[in-house]
Amino acid sequence: MGRSVLADPAEAGAQACREALGGRQATMLIVFASLSHSTPEMAAAVHAAAGGDVLMIGCSTSGEFTTDGRGAGVIVNALGGPGFTASVRAVPHRSMDLYDAGVTAAGGLDDIDAEHRVVLLLGDGRSGDQQEMVRGAYEVAGAQVPLVGGCAGDDVTQTGTWHFFSSGRDLKVLSNAVLGAAIGSTSPFGIGIAHGWHKIGDPMVVTRSEGGKIYELDGEPALDVYLRRIGAPADLAADPAAFLNFATVRPLGLARRTGEDIRIIFEADPAERSISGLADTPEGALVWFMAADPEKIIDAAADAAVAAAESIAEVDPLGVLVFDCCVRPMALGEDNTELAAERLRDALKPVPFGGFYSNGEIAREPNAKGMHHLTVVALAVS
Template identity: 25%
Template sequence: MKVAQGIKKLGQPFTLDNKMSLENPLVLVFGNRYLLEDVSIYEEVRSLFPTGHIVFGSTSGEIMQDVVYENSVVLTAIEFEKSKFEVKTKNVKDFNHNDYNLGEDLFNGFPKDNLQYFFIVSEGSTVNGSALIKGLEKNMAKEIGLSGGLCGDDARFEKTLASYNENPKEGEIVAIAFYGDSLEVTSANYGGWTSFGPERRITKSENNILYELDGKPALDLYKKYLGDKADELPKSALLYPLSVRKENEEPLVRTILNINEKDNSMVLAGDVPEGSRVQLMMSTIDDIANGARTAAELAMENRVNNPQLALLVSCVGRKLVMDQRTEEELEEVISIVGENTKISGFYSYGEMAPFAGMGNCKLHNQTMTLTLFSE
């Protein structure tokens, strides 16, 4: 595996860490949404990697090595020397926002022979990440892994962008499939958030829209807990996500993507099934940093080889809590995966990964998710 990295800051061209020649590389480009809206961004990356397979995703912060950037575009180009990959996309608008059908159709379009792993870069504004994952996994063999993340737009929640081999656009979901016995990929996630306050039952919901808790309008109830911070919704919701627990299942953390004042509902990044128990959550800087370390330890637990590349997807809510100390969670990750591992990634509106020791992928919020590669 050969890896080259670079960064583009506002008003400047890309600067690369080396100018090695890469053959048909996978080029992951994560960046600020405004910079990705520049009509010249695709051609600029294409000029650097003429034979590259270029995947774009907008972010709520860019990760490269041990630094968290803002208002930038980070680039990681990977030449796989022993394994192969394919990239395909679908757009939510073509499926009438039926994300389950989109996921199923997207997976079915890939060759299955020697398929090892999927990494997803998904639009993050309107997608139901839980439904997308269920669709992707419907016909997927249990031994095939799946992870990735929902694109971000800082804390604006206006729109997100993604694409493959074209200028970034709204509604795109990009799937990267990896093939080959020589490829070792492991993933894990962990949060570090703590539940508090009374536990309430979801009495009315539809997919990822939450209408009622204990028979009362969900948004009204949530605003009471937020107090003065309710005026800053949906941004302030990133500091107080929800723990959603179904009977006999691990609790999932759900971030609020948007609110609807007309019907007092909240749109979350993933499913919130009726009958589930819900609590507010909060965290501290130390808990979040320790959570990142735990995620790295879980991802490294059963590896045979040291990772050559780590793709990190961390939640924008973690970044808001940590503020000036955000890079501490990267330091914790590097202390576990090793300083020789190339690191790239982004802050997101949702993270995709299985729970430790479990096969099926889940949509998470407020976690650090790692996907580790080696050949």
């Protein structure tokens, strides 16, 4: 892993790549860059610093963090060595059908013959229900190959995201795309998930919904139920910005066999009395209001990373990739966000890690079903 916070994007990219490589040859690069550094010049500099003939995927973020700290810049994670293989795919936004994008993104699995496999996805949280992307990728990967990753960020500006891609000598910078990397290894991968939220109050049944939009809860207009149960002013939905700030840290939890998946509520329609989340909430599902446990949400990044590392306890992890929700710093506050980063560093020492604040987190394995929010997902590589 290499990191640079140099002001010039190209210089930062080259420096981070050289630091990650340490004179070695990489098979694949994974690049996380702040919106200010997500430029074609940065991507070209990273690719050139690795020799100009290397697989590369990456995306813009809402902030990055590493073993060395947080800050706007570029992170390069370099993977390679004996027993490691990879194959990458990209789907531009202009051809975007999210289910088909997931199928394409996971298609590199056809090139990977290895004992241990995983598909790393870098989606785009602004392009609709990314659960459809996960469903498409699952159609290819099946139950035996985990899916993991996150959705590109735009520094919470809602202006659009960028993805960096190379299948070798080519190089593309794409807006609002979907990328996939099928990765194989002779050593295992580990996945960890944590969020630090718990359910409160009585459950509600989703009696009418479509995708991420919830029309009815317990047979009543969803917005009315949401405002009443959360104790919000009745006219809150008339101000979209105020509703967004209020609702993003007052999520719903979708019942799963192993716990609750978080569903951020980000929008309301006062006319049709609906509320909208960032991922599918199916009809018939049980949902609860969720409350944060302050210590557990601080520890969520560390807990996810440790769980990923411990799941491959028979070998030592070489590094960990961390995908942390961009809304969590809003719930934590600046001081606790820094404390969470410190606890992550302490928990993983001396294992290096690179991560970013994402517009949605991806984990599809037996204990997790796809898209997550206000959650931390970690991938340990051995």
